[in-house]
Amino acid sequence: MNYPQIASRVLNTPLLLEPAYARVFFSALGSRLNIAELKDEQGAIDMGQKLRVDARTYNKTRTNAWGEEEVIFQVVDGIALLDVKGTLAHKSGYLKPYSGMTGYDGIINRAAMMFAEPDVKGVLMDMHTPGGEVSGCFDTADRLRQMSQQAGKPIWSLACDSACSAGMALASAADRRLITQTGYVGSVGVVMAHASYEDYLEQEGIKVTLIHSGAHKVDGNPYEDLPKEVLSRFQFDTDALRQQFAELVARNLGMTSEAVLATEAAVFRGQAAIEVGFADGLVNGHEAAAEFSEYLSSQGRVTTLGVNRMTGTNPTPTAEAAPPAQAAAAAPATVDNAAAASAERTRVQGILQHAEAAGRGKMAEHLAFNTDLAVEQAGALLAAAPKEQAANLDASTALDKLMAAEEQPNVTAAASGNDKPNKAQAIASAWNAATGVKA
Structure with a gap:
């Protein structure tokens, strides 16, 4: 019942409280301190607000x-x-x-x-x-x-x-x-690690001979440095998994996969x-x-x-x-709807007409209509995102270059019992079964 002591500790002194919680806190305490009215920059505070407590x-x-x-x-x-x-x-x-x-x-x-x-x-x-x-x-x-x-x-x-x-x-x-x-x-990305003990074994005078059947049976073994062609295939698999990951997140969040990929993990x-x-x-x-x-x-x-x-x-x-x-x-009870609508139109137009929106139309539309990002924030994301490319243009990313040179896999499609796995799926399946991959 030490209300004067409590008042001395919460009034006229800085507190580190989340704003919404502060409103509830002082509302609950108001009647005990004989406070008739509570206000903040948002207006009057309802004195009946309750602190959340765990129920049953x-x-x-x-x-x-x-x-x-x-x-x-x-x-x-x-x-x-x-x-x-x-x-x-x-x-x-x-x-x-x-x-x-x-x-x-x-x-x-x-x-x-x-x-x-x-x-x-x-x-x-x-x-x-x-x-x-x-x-x-x-x-x-x-x-x-x-x-x-x-x-x-x-x-x-x-x-x-x-x-x-x-x-x-x-x-x-x-x-x-x-x-x-x-x-x-x-x-939202994928990482794969390879440890090579080739130099260490050579210094120790140890030579490991791998006897295997199948050209790719010992790909990624720790006794030798990764050959360039193996590293290239591992990179292809990692990029394909990242694409699948981004599509999963984008589908569930209602975003575009381009917007998710633009975060660069x-x-x-x-x-x-x-x-x-x-x-x-x-x-x-x-x-x-x-x-x-x-x-x-x-x-x-x-x-x-x-x-x-x-x-x-x-x-x-x-x-x-x-x-x-x-x-x-919440915001004050009276809101200027016309002003809010005008501000939203200005925001949408600012994003769609932003200089960084050129060549990134789909992502600009998503940021304008499906998020509350300010024009400056949207512009920063657009600048970091790759531009949309037509099928006949040269690929710019490592994944695009690899995919342009080979048959493009459908890594997100669920294979039926009668379908044979494509190249990317076969690589991913074999490698995961042998060693596991971390994401």
């Missing part, structure tokens, strides 16, 4: 092989928390994150349990991962979205504090992507991730489940999903409005 919480358990009760996942106010932590592995054999890694097999099995739980209204992927293996990644992203649609329950993701590379692929499957102010996402933190289209909203990580629950319980409220929209619990195209987390920090 329970743990879903099972009996393990030792007869002990083991927590499989937690449910907070109808939201099941799906932990995606550490390095992502194809088949870890564990249901939950273990020893610094999470298996795609565990993610799918836990998600299936969550969607089947009657009390679960939605699934929140709580992510802190730098990425991991390519094997199983894209299938897992597709399966998560499929399970969500079949169950009729939305799935959201939270970058708390990272969802990069393979983690970004999984996050893209979510209906809405939240990020903390220090969280970062992106890294960079990572984006907090607000920057929203501006580039990789996240939809900032949130305090401790309140993400509460925001999700509020959204599901507020029928008719509209939430912005980047270029996609959701209203109620069914994803459908609709008008745009502020998500629940931003309701407390």
Whole structure:
């Protein structure tokens, strides 16, 4: 009951509070300090605003092989928390994150349990991962979205504090992507490492003879430097996987693959991730489940999903409005709609007529109509993106040069049981089976 002491610590002194939270904080404290009216630069603050608290919480358990009760996942106010932590592995054999890694097999099995739980209204992927293996990644992203649609329950993701590379692929499957102010996402690219011990073995007087049948059987072996033709094929495979990765993210986020590729595998933190289209909203990580629950319980409220929209619990195209987390920090009640419409037209025209839009028409249209980027920000992305090229023009990128010289693979098409894999798919399949690839 030390209200005078509390007042001395929160009034007339600088605080490090997120603005929306500050409004709620002082609203809740107002009546205790006999404050009759609260205002900020946005106007009067509703004195009835409440602090978010976790509502009904329970743990879903099972009996393990030792007869002990083991927590499989937690449910907070109808939201099941799906932990995606550490390095992502194809088949870890564990249901939950273990020893610094999470298996795609565990993610799918836990998600299936969550969607089947009657009390679960939605699934929140709580992510802190730098990425991991390519094997199983894209299938897992597709399966998560499929399970969500079949169950009729939305799935959201939270970058708390990272969802990069393979983690970004999984996050893209979510209906809405939240990020903390220090969280970062992106890294839509592929990396492959080769270690050569040729010089070391020579110095040690060790000579390794590889006896093999098949010209490419020992491609990438560590006992010799990579021959140029092998390096070229590995580069081709890596570029093809990056293209497939970008198309997956672009399809799920409603972006163009050119816009995703233009990021050049960079990572984006907090607000920057929203501006580039990789996240939809900032949130305090401790309140993400509460925001999700509020959204599901507020029928008719509209939430912005980047270029996609959701209203109620069914994803459908609709008008745009502020998500629940931003309701407390909403704009003033009176808005000059005519001025806003004029400003938006000016922004769209500025992007479409930007000097860097020449030769990048499709990407310019996407940035103008499907994002809220300012003209300067859009111009910077356009400048970094490759220009659109006609089929008869010379290729400029390493991937284009390789593809121009050989039959172009359809790396995104799912092969049927009777189809023979094309060259790129055969290379990727053989190499992944032998060594695994990290993304």
